[in-house]
Amino acid sequence: MTFPLLPLSYCTNVHPAQTLAEVIQGLDTFALPIRQASGGELAVGLWLQATIIDELLATPQALEELRAALSSRNLICYTLNAFPYGNFHSERVKDQVYLPNWSSPQRYDYTLNCARILAALLPEDLQGSLSTLPLAFKPHEPTGDFTSICIRQLLDLAMALDDLHDSTGRLIRLAIEPEPLCLLETTDEAIAFFEQLFRQAEEKGVLSQARTHLGLCYDVCHQAVEFEPADQAIHAIERAGIRINKVHLSCAIDARQPLTPEVQAALKSYIEPRYLHQTIARCISGDRQESGFIRQVDLTEEFLAAPPLEFQQAESWRVHYHVPISEVSIGPLFTTRPDLEAALKAVEALPYAPHLEVETYTWNVLPGQPRTEAIIAGLGKELETARGLVGM
Numbered sequence: 001m002t003f004p005l006l007p008l009s010y011c012t013n014v015h016p017a018q019t020l021a022e023v024i025q026g027l028d029t030f031a032l033p034i035r036q037a038s039g040g041e042l043a044v045g046l047w048l049q050a051t052i053i054d055e056l057l058a059t060p061q062a063l064e065e066l067r068a069a070l071s072s073r074n075l076i077c078y079t080l081n082a083f084p085y086g087n088f089h090s091e092r093v094k095d096q097v098y099l100p101n102w103s104s105p106q107r108y109d110y111t112l113n114c115a116r117i118l119a120a121l122l123p124e125d126l127q128g129s130l131s132t133l134p135l136a137f138k139p140h141e142p143t144g145d146f147t148s149i150c151i152r153q154l155l156d157l158a159m160a161l162d163d164l165h166d167s168t169g170r171l172i173r174l175a176i177e178p179e180p181l182c183l184l185e186t187t188d189e190a191i192a193f194f195e196q197l198f199r200q201a202e203e204k205g206v207l208s209q210a211r212t213h214l215g216l217c218y219d220v221c222h223q224a225v226e227f228e229p230a231d232q233a234i235h236a237i238e239r240a241g242i243r244i245n246k247v248h249l250s251c252a253i254d255a256r257q258p259l260t261p262e263v264q265a266a267l268k269s270y271i272e273p274r275y276l277h278q279t280i281a282r283c284i285s286g287d288r289q290e291s292g293f294i295r296q297v298d299l300t301e302e303f304l305a306a307p308p309l310e311f312q313q314a315e316s317w318r319v320h321y322h323v324p325i326s327e328v329s330i331g332p333l334f335t336t337r338p339d340l341e342a343a344l345k346a347v348e349a350l351p352y353a354p355h356l357e358v359e360t361y362t363w364n365v366l367p368g369q370p371r372t373e374a375i376i377a378g379l380g381k382e383l384e385t386a387r388g389l390v391g392m
Helices: 020-038 050-058 060-072 094-098 105-121 146-168 187-204 207-213 220-225 230-239 261-268 301-305 337-348 372-390
Strands: 009-011 042-045 079-081 128-132 172-176 214-219 244-249 251-256 279-284 291-296 316-323 333-335 355-358
Touching: 009 372, 020 042, 020 050, 020 060, 020 372, 042 079, 050 060, 050 105, 060 105, 079 105, 105 128, 105 146, 105 172, 128 214, 128 244, 146 172, 146 187, 146 207, 146 214, 172 207, 172 244, 187 207, 187 214, 187 230, 207 214, 214 220, 214 230, 220 230, 220 244, 220 251, 220 316, 220 337, 230 244, 230 337, 244 337, 244 372, 251 261, 251 337, 261 301, 261 333, 337 372, 355 372
Parallel strands: 009 042, 009 355, 079 128, 128 172, 172 214, 214 244, 244 355
Antiparallel strands: 251 316, 251 333, 279 291, 279 316
């Protein structure tokens, strides 16, 4: 198959917004100039934190205002980022972005309300998608029957999304997004979880709804940090019968040996207090036939000042720091752009078309703190790069 004719989306979680007015202001400040510069269509993957969802549901006028704002600017919305629940631009987000987790009724309610909003925004004849967190953060140590509770809530959501489809005609799919150091981290973990979820769905007689409405968001940055070959991972997901509902076009930092003072100084410039930057190193054994991986929860000054010996001797470090997909290297550091190119080739071979979204949410914390004009230009360059990669 070929890629769909849908306009590419970029995720607005890069822009701070705690009210509907601020969401619309972000459309004017960023999305509209980007669309005008490209001369074509543009989709926005809206991020609407819980307080904005409440605001939109409180009155029909608020939702109509958002619909009109998109329409008047010739922007469309077919996907929402329902991963960050609270303020994604507070001074310190770090591991709080994984709360509430998928055992919480708050997470269920927020996600279903996002679906209701998207159903109202979705253009006719288009399907919608919602990306969400991979259940929980491993260091938070969810215990007991946590997985069973998550599965129960996800199956309830599948039924609710099925009812929403019946009542509105809008088909919306959930896209669970594996991420380093989360409960669903690797492709193997995601496949194992979905096998369990589908078994329970079959026992409950809701397998059709589960397969229709529940799937994965393949974030290329996340799986590149895991050193997973993108083509193999995507083919494994397809063989397992799991739908990839959304693909985040994203790149990570790739710091290769030798870790010279120049490389270490470059890495240090990416240390910042807001987001979590999980770091994974690949260690090659003496015969170079087997590799092992070691993990660091965050890229910090303390860690860089005295990294463990295994990190010092590692072949390569991958850092969960979304860097512009337009770049193959940044100074002495590489990016995982080759992984993105491989992922898109594998996605193009799928028998269906996942939603494609550029998701570089870190523009405001990149070294040098880019100004508004630089962010607009950078996002435009990313979208141009993405269009080139998918042949649009």
